[in-house]
Amino acid sequence: MSLAQALFMGLLQGATELFPVSSLGHAVLIPSLLHWSFKQSDPSFVPFLVLLHLGTAGALFFVYRTQWVEIIKSFFTAALRGRIEKPSERLAMLLLVGTIPAGILGVFLEHQLKSLFASPFAAAIFLIVNGLLMLGFETLRRRAEARVAPTARSRVEQEESFAAAEQISFKAAALVGACQALALLPGISRSGVTIGGGLLSGLRHQEAARFSFLLATPIIAAAGVLEIPQLLSSSVPLAEYVAAAVLAGLAAYLSARFLLRYFRSGRLDPYGWYCAAAGVISLALLTFRP
Amino acid sequence: MKGNNLAVALVVLAVVFLLLAGLYYEGVLQIFVSDPHAKHHTTHAILFGVLAIASLIGANFARAKRAA
Numbered sequence: 438m439s440l441a442q443a444l445f446m447g448l449l450q451g452a453t454e455l456f457p458v459s460s461l462g463h464a465v466l467i468p469s470l471l472h473w474s475f476k477q478s479d480p481s482f483v484p485f486l487v488l489l490h491l492g493t494a495g496a497l498f499f500v501y502r503t504q505w506v507e508i509i510k511s512f513f514t515a516a517l518r519g520r521i522e523k524p525s526e527r528l529a530m531l532l533l534v535g536t537i538p539a540g541i542l543g544v545f546l547e548h549q550l551k552s553l554f555a556s557p558f559a560a561a562i563f564l565i566v567n568g569l570l571m572l573g574f575e576t577l578r579r580r581a582e583a584r585v586a587p588t589a590r591s592r593v594e595q596e597e598s599f600a601a602a603e604q605i606s607f608k609a610a611a612l613v614g615a616c617q618a619l620a621l622l623p624g625i626s627r628s629g630v631t632i633g634g635g636l637l638s639g640l641r642h643q644e645a646a647r648f649s650f651l652l653a654t655p656i657i658a659a660a661g662v663l664e665i666p667q668l669l670s671s672s673v674p675l676a677e678y679v680a681a682a683v684l685a686g687l688a689a690y691l692s693a694r695f696l697l698r699y700f701r702s703g704r705l706d707p708y709g710w711y712c713a714a715a716g717v718i719s720l721a722l723l724t725f726r727p
Numbered sequence: 728m729k730g731n732n733l734a735v736a737l738v739v740l741a742v743v744f745l746l747l748a749g750l751y752y753e754g755v756l757q758i759f760v761s762d763p764h765a766k767h768h769t770t771h772a773i774l775f776g777v778l779a780i781a782s783l784i785g786a787n788f789a790r791a792k793r794a795a
Binding site for chain 2: 516517519520533537540541544545547548549659663
C-alpha cells in the first residue's frame with residue numbers, strides 16, 4: 438500500500454465510521470472499484486486497521502472527554518453501592534448493558550461473518566439493505582412523531598418531545614447494543630443501526646447519536662488495543678500507518694462534531710438514500726466492469 | 728429472599744465465567760475461535776472476564792435492592 442493509499446484509507450475510515458454509511462462497506466468496496474491490489478483479508482492489513490480504529494476511538498474519547506470522566510467515576514460508584522442514584526450512573530450502567538451483547542456477538546461471530554461476506558458484491562448488497570433500514574427507521578419515527586408530538590410547530594420542538602440517552606430502558610440499551618453486531622456485515626453501519634435502534638426506543642436524534650457514539654467507543658478501542666501486540670511484532674511501515682491513523686482520528690472528530698450538530702433537527706433519510714444509491718451503483722460497476 | 732437468590736445465582740454465574748475465561752486463556756476451550764492453533768485466546772478470555780465482573784455488579788445490585 439502506498440502512502441497516498443494509506444492516507445486515503447485513513448480519511449475514509451475516520452469519516453465513514455461515524456456517519457451512518459458503513460466504514461467496513463466502503464473499505465471493502467472502494468479499493469475494489471479503484472482496482473487497488475491490496476487485500477483486506479491479508480494478515481499484514483490487520484495492524485493498519487488497528488491503528489485506524491485507535492485513531493477513531495481516540496477522537497471519540499476526545500469529543501466526550503468530560504462525559505467519559507463522569508461516566509467512569511459514576512460506573513464505579515454505582516457498581517460498589519449497588520444502586521443507581523444519578524443520571525450519569527444510569528448512563529454508565531446502560532453502556533455496560535449495551536456493550537455486553539455487542540461484545541459476545543462480536544467475539545463469537547466476527548471471524549465467521551467476515552470470512553463469509555467479505556466480498557465487494559456482498560458489501561454492495563448490504564449497503565442497499567443499510568439504506569433501506571435507515572429509511573425504514575425514519576418512517577417508523579415519523580409515525581411516532583405524529584402520535585407523540587402532533588401539534589409541534591418546528592423540528593426542534595418535535596425532537597424535544599422525545600427522551601435523553603439516560604432515560605432509555607435497560608432492555609432497549611441491550612437491544613441497541615446487540616444491533617452493533619450487525620455492523621460485522623460489510624455495508625451495514627454500526628452507527629446507523631444503533632442510531633436507528635435509539636430512535637425506535639424513543640430517543641431524540643441527537644441523543645440517539647450520542648448514545649451510539651458512547652456505545653461504540655469501548656468496543657472500537659478494545660478491538661484496537663487487543664491487536665496492539667500483533668502491530669508491534671510485525672514489520673510494518675509504522676510512520677505511514679500512524680499518519681493515516683492521525684488522519685482517521687481527525688476525520689472522526691470532525692464527523693462527530695458535524696453529526697451532533699446535524700442531528701439537532703436532521704434525519705437519517707439522506708444517508709439512507711446515499712447508501713441505497715451507492716449500493717446500486719457499486720453493484721452495477723462490479724457487474725459490468727471490464 | 729428473591730433478591731438474595733438472584734444475587735447468589737449471579738455470583739455462581741460469575742465463577743463460571745471466570746472459569747471459562749481461564750480455559751480460553753489457556754487454550755483449552757476451542758469453541759468459536761478464529762485460530763484453533765493459537766496458544767491463548769485473549770479476546771475470549773477478556774470477554775468472559777468482563778461478563779464475570781458484570782455478573783458481580785448485578786449480584787451487588789440484587790443484594791442492595793433486597794437490603795433496601
